[in-house]
Amino acid sequence: MRLVFAGTPEPAVPSLRRLAASDHDLAAVITRRDAPLGRKRVLTPSPVAAAAEELGLHTLRADRLDADATERVMALRPDLGVIVAYGGLVREPLLSAPVHGWINLHFSLLPRWRGAAPVQHALIAGDAQTGASVFHLVPELDAGAVYAERAHPIPADATAGDLLSALAADGADLLVSVVDAIAAGTALAHPQEGEPTYAGKLGDEDGAIRWAEPQGAVLGRIRGVTPEPGAHTTVDGARVKVLAVHPAPEDAPALAPGRMALDRRELLVGTATAPLVLDTVQPSGKGPMRAADWWRGLRADEPVAGS
Known part of the structure; x- marks a missing residue:
């Protein structure tokens, strides 16, 4: 299939690398614009942008998927959109533009911890396990039907950084298996079951x-x-x-x-x-x-x- 991939931070990089090494055609990588980092505020590419450049992939930098970004992506005529921690919403008409829509790798066992910081909230809440879910993207936040999920016990001494690294590696394999199944016409998604909980972005407080x-x-x-x-x-x-x-x-x-x-x-x-x-x-x-x-x-x- 012809894919577009949207992602920004380090946890999205394993998925990008696995997709780039697959049999699918990765037509473009969408990531947020270079950001000033460090005391000297040096403009620095996102981890996904750096990996895409290393892999020789066409990259679109956009902080949000506005009309211009939507037009550029739709011109690629993708079969499937894949998103991992991009940091922006996919709205219509872009949401329906790919033949098979969009799928999202999310670092929780949905519907628990929908939102921007699922791993962090799982640790703060004292959860014994978390996991990775690949679901069909819909307008409602992280509410789409789930294609596949994989549970992951939370080690007693794990930090959010440790856990995100582990889930990013496990989730990359899970994601590619779903992309392969969609291409083969064998993918099945089931509605989320249970009461949702939400994981809003964390602030200094x-x-x-x-x-x-x-x-x-x-x-x-x-x-x-x-x-x-x-x-x-x-x-x-x-x-x-x-x-x-x-x-x-x-x-x-x-x-x-x-x-x-x-x-x-x-x-x-x-x-x-x-x-x-x-x-x-x-x-x-x-x-x-x-x-x-x-x-x-x-x-x-x-x-x-x-x-």
Whole structure:
């Protein structure tokens, strides 16, 4: 089949590479425009744009699929549109332009966690498993019939970044199998079943750690917002990024929520239940450092972390 592919971030790259290596004709890659990154705000291609250039694929840069982008895509006369984390909506008439419409690889087991940040919300909610789903794109958000899905258990220590990398690899294989089935005329899709939940895009405020919650909820939030938008707290009025934590030993001393203490060369911080060990932090204006070393440098006798 003649395909167009839309995607932007790193988790979309494995799917692009698998499709480029398939028997199908990848007519164009749609991705968002180069964005300023880093302290110097250097214009940088998206991961998908960089991969497409490496693969020698025709690339269309567009932050949204407006009338101009729609005209350019429709001129390619695609048989199927494929979208993985593009970051924009596909509306009519583009939605119906390909012969077989559009399919979307989504990193959850639909209808749970429809929306922009399914992996992050799964971790924050404490889900035991997530997965990847390939579904038929419809106007309603992530509501189309599902062609295939694959469950993936969530490791106890996984961050959102870790989990997205694993799902991106598994999902790429799942996606290509669905494209092959559509080409062969054997693909079957079934309506989504169950009550939908929604995973809106996370902002900086979602990364604020709430030490008054139970240990499991605090862990889930930290891992769910790592690496983006990032977990953070305040100590003595200064913002501190929390980069890595783990549960404290069972015999660790009890601490009030947010209270910190050094124990056996490790920095503990209290939650509503059991304490956590802060492994790595990044104070404002400084690089990552061992949390216990950072704590020793504080002037306060008993610093308390706040959200």
